[in-house]
Amino acid sequence: MLGLPNILLKQGEQRMAQVDNDVVVADGSGRDLLADIYRPGNPNGAGVLIVHGGGWRMGSKEMVVGQATNLAAHGFTCVTVSYRFVTEAPWPACLHDVKAAMRWFRANASELAVDPNRIAVSGNSAGGHLALMLAGTVGVEEFEGNGGNAGVDTSVSAVIAVFPCVAFYVGDRTSGANNAEAILGENPDAERARLASPINYASSDYPPTFFLHGNGDKVVPVSASINMYQALSEVGARAEMHIYAEQPHSWARWPHWVGPTMDEAAVFLDRYMNDLEKYRQEA
Secondary structure (H helix, E strand, O other): OOOOOOEEEOOOOOOOEEEEEEEEEEEOOOOEEEEEEEEOOOOOOOEEEEEOOOOOOOOOHHHHHHHHHHHHHOOOEEEEEOOOOOOOOOOOHHHHHHHHHHHHHHHOOOOOOOOOOOEEEEEEOHHHHHHHHHHHOOOOHHHHOOOOOOOOOOOOOOEEEEOOOOOEEOOOOOOOOEEOHHHHOOOOOHHHHHHOOHHHHOOOOOOOEEEEEEOOOOOOOHHHHHHHHHHHHHOOOOEEEEEEOOOOOOHHHOHHHHHHHHHHHHHHHHHHHHOOHHHHOOO
């Protein structure tokens, strides 16, 4: 059982959304991994797994309350997930946990009033990296982990990547990349860094992906999203990118930006998970 909702939230003119807090969704090698479930008042049958940021070393699911609330107001059932940090368990444990959360989401889709074939993933910064890795490494044994619901599909229908890290460098810095030490620790191996970089998993069957980034970002350069967008576009995958002038890292979680950015994300999710033809009709 998922437990009784203990918080009520309201967004715009939507009906009240119920939130179940601290639901156990996976076993992180001996400790429970928790999630919050945002059940919209008017569900549209699609779901979004939301992954917080924090440099793989800090952060919490409470960082994405605003984003989950807004998407729930658009009818999306949202699951905000916790995961182990690299200071607790080395890479790829955090990706194992996110994949376990996706398996739980899909395994419980019926109870959540969600179509298991219409589940997206959204993530900010390090969470954006994990979201992109989740989308690009379906069935890669090294990254699947064993946190529960073995054998359940971990594919996603769409990705919302908000100022995501897409590549890691060892030695000399490369365009749009972050230092591999952030996720792999001291003296990282170049091949492991390559395998941890979502840009290397771009393929024609990569799910539709929406990038949000500010060109004032000094933590993850806007060239990260630009490079990943180009990599996906070059192989024929569906990608869209919105760049905001002067905005720094984390801006999309700020109170005045959550609504506009998640409204845009909701349109993208609606197009690719609910009714693509609706957006193709001529006026």
